[in-house]
Amino acid sequence: MVKSVLGVNHQGLTDWLVQRVSAIVMTVYSLGLISYLVMTQDIDYTRWHALFSHGWMKLATILFIVSLLFHAWVGMWTVFTDYIKPFVLRFILQVLLFLSLVSFFFASLMILWGV
Amino acid sequence: MRSLLCLPCLDIISIFETVKGNIVVVIKQRPKNLNLLTIRFPVPAIVSILHRISGVILYLLIPLILWALSLSLSSPDDFDTLHQFLSSPLMKLLMWGFLSAFIYHFFAGIRHLLMDIHIGDELKSGRLSAQITIVLSAVFILLAGIWLW
Ligand code: HEM
Numbered sequence: 001m002v003k004s005v006l007g008v009n010h011q012g013l014t015d016w017l018v019q020r021v022s023a024i025v026m027t028v029y030s031l032g033l034i035s036y037l038v039m040t041q042d043i044d045y046t047r048w049h050a051l052f053s054h055g056w057m058k059l060a061t062i063l064f065i066v067s068l069l070f071h072a073w074v075g076m077w078t079v080f081t082d083y084i085k086p087f088v089l090r091f092i093l094q095v096l097l098f099l100s101l102v103s104f105f106f107a108s109l110m111i112l113w114g115v
Numbered sequence: 116m117r118s119l120l121c122l123p124c125l126d127i128i129s130i131f132e133t134v135k136g137n138i139v140v141v142i143k144q145r146p147k148n149l150n151l152l153t154i155r156f157p158v159p160a161i162v163s164i165l166h167r168i169s170g171v172i173l174y175l176l177i178p179l180i181l182w183a184l185s186l187s188l189s190s191p192d193d194f195d196t197l198h199q200f201l202s203s204p205l206m207k208l209l210m211w212g213f214l215s216a217f218i219y220h221f222f223a224g225i226r227h228l229l230m231d232i233h234i235g236d237e238l239k240s241g242r243l244s245a246q247i248t249i250v251l252s253a254v255f256i257l258l259a260g261i262w263l264w
Contacts, residue, residue, distance in 0.1 A: 020231065023224050030221070038262075045187075045194040052188055072174045079171060104177055111185045 015074045022067035022074075029064040052115045065108045069101045159245040166223035169216040176213050207263050214259040219252045 040047060051057055076097050084090040128141040148154055186197040200206060226248050230236040235244035 020228060023228060027221070027225070030217075045191040048194070049188060068177075072177070075170050076174055079167060100177075104181060107181050107185075111181065111188060115188050 015078075018070050019074050022071035025063060025067040026071065029060055029067075032060075049115065052112065058112050058115070061112060062108070065105065069105055073097065073101055157242070158249070159241050162223055162226070162245040162248050166220060166227070169220040169223070172212075172216040173220060176216070179209075180213070211256075211260055211263055214263070215252075215256045218255045218259060222248045222252045222255075 036051070037043065052061070077094065080090050080093050080097070084093060128143055130138065130140050132138055183197060183201070186193045188194075201210060226235065226244050229244070230241070235241055
């Protein structure tokens with residue numbers, strides 16, 4: 001982890017590919033969810049809960065969230081590297097970024113687990 | 116033959132030889148303008164920086180979205196509480212902000228992906244696709260606003 005926070009193993013091509021693949025996964029999922037929301041007029045708890053009870057919906061959601069976290073990692077890493085020049089500050093920000101993404105991951109697992 | 120300097124690009128004022136035999140080339144200092152207030156931003160540059168800003172906004176709003184998702188799925192009561200909470204004008208504004216960032220980032224992202232496969236990656240078409248990105252986002256941001264209210 002320290003290595004990747006430092007950016008030692010940040011390979012340009014891998015980052016580029018991660019950003020693209022994650023963007024495509026997120027696009028497909030978002031379009032699906034948005035069409036569902038627009039087509040289902042009055043969405044209530046029962047319907048919403050039933051939707052997320054399906055195994056495939058949980059799988060798709062996890063896939064979306066994992067994509068999102070990788071995407072945000074690469075994206076925010078790039079932004080920090082571009083604007084934050086002092087090494088220590090950048091290092092701290094990237095550690096915080098990493099920790100936040102790991103927390104988001106477990107939080108979403110717990111949310112989906114509870115359904 | 117390739118030279119290191121691109122001579123035609125430089126505004127050469129004069130070239131002369133000193134008594135010692137050194138060649139002196141006098142070039143004009145090109146005007147530099149780094150003043151953010153007067154610099155001209157081409158549309159593709161605006162589209163690009165907004166993509167970055169919207170990406171950061173989306174990252175910052177992830178906790179809020181997860182919190183809402185968690186409430187919406189935990190129980191009918193919590194679902195209603197959330198629904199009430201999100202119906203306040205301030206929250207609607209915040210949600211519109213989130214949706215706007217998402218919509219914009221989405222279209223600019225799609226433009227990026229298309230440029231990766233060499234669609235619209237030339238100067239003229241790049242400018243056009245930048246304009247299309249702005250127009251499409253504006254339309255969908257407006258629609259999202261109507262849908263929310
Ligand atoms: C809601 C979750 C999202 C977050 C938090 C997010 C965040 C970011 C961030 C921070 C960047 C870096 C910006 C930069 O370096 O200038 C970025 C880049 C990018 N995003 Fe997203 N994004 C999200 C969703 C999406 C979606 C749905 C797409 C689908 C089209 C997408 C497509 C892209 C692309 C293609 C790039 C790369 C741009 C480049 O190489 O400069 N993003 N994203």
